[in-house]
Amino acid sequence: GENVEQHPSTLSVQEGDSxxxxxxxxxxxxxxxxxxxxxxxxxPQLIIDIRSNVGEKKDxxxxxxxxxxxxxxxxxxxxxxxEDSAVYFCAAYGQNFVFGPGTRLSVLP
Amino acid sequence: xQTIHQWPATLxxxxxxxxxxxxxxxxxxxxNLYWYRQAAGRGLQxxxxxxxxxxxxxEVPQNLxxxxxxxxxxxxxxxxxxxxxxxxxxxxxxxYSGNTIYFGEGSWLTVV
Numbered sequence: 001g002e003n004v005e006q007h008p009s010t011l012s013v014q015e016g017d018s019x020x021x022x023x024x025x026x027x028x029x030x031x032x033x034x035x036x037x038x039x040x041x042x043x044p045q046l047i048i049d050i051r052s053n054v055g056e057k058k059d060x061x062x063x064x065x066x067x068x069x070x071x072x073x074x075x076x077x078x079x080x081x082x083e084d085s086a087v088y089f090c091a092a093y094g095q096n097f098v099f100g101p102g103t104r105l106s107v108l109p
Numbered sequence: 110x111q112t113i114h115q116w117p118a119t120l121x122x123x124x125x126x127x128x129x130x131x132x133x134x135x136x137x138x139x140x141n142l143y144w145y146r147q148a149a150g151r152g153l154q155x156x157x158x159x160x161x162x163x164x165x166x167x168e169v170p171q172n173l174x175x176x177x178x179x180x181x182x183x184x185x186x187x188x189x190x191x192x193x194x195x196x197x198x199x200x201x202x203x204x205y206s207g208n209t210i211y212f213g214e215g216s217w218l219t220v221v
Contacts, residue, residue, distance in 0.1 A: 043212040
């Protein structure tokens, strides 16, 4: 079955800097890759997603890139703000959704 | 627009007691439905998913069960809770396989 790895597990950046979170997947048949943000004690919420026929997608300060050959995808957050602090989960959909273990992002003021 | 409701929001249950968590979706028909569990500070573990009434697939053997008595209703149950069942339980729905899934507010379960 699908296996999703996510790095780093924790990430601290200064406000205004960029943050990058990387995920790898094992199933080459996976074709949909969403990213979720989970604030403490709340539900995960979709922030951006990408399909396998697209290499990059951007939404304001957030972008996702996908390398199908290498089977990895990354979340890029530019100009980070304190409210970006949360746990971020990547996921890959092949036969079902498989989530990465999460990255705890801390944006330091 | 579609909404998902999940309850109860929190509960504290003794070991060996039963469990019932309920989830309903509004504003869509024949959704895919999911139950996930999240242990404290951990990732999301898929427990069950359903593509239609009475169709339940289990991802992890455990003392939990799921049922889908109606198109937009998904229930997570246990006859006897274990301490290890403690966690944050999330119901989710999706329009069809391979599309975005959206999570409910979650239910915090503490087994004591």
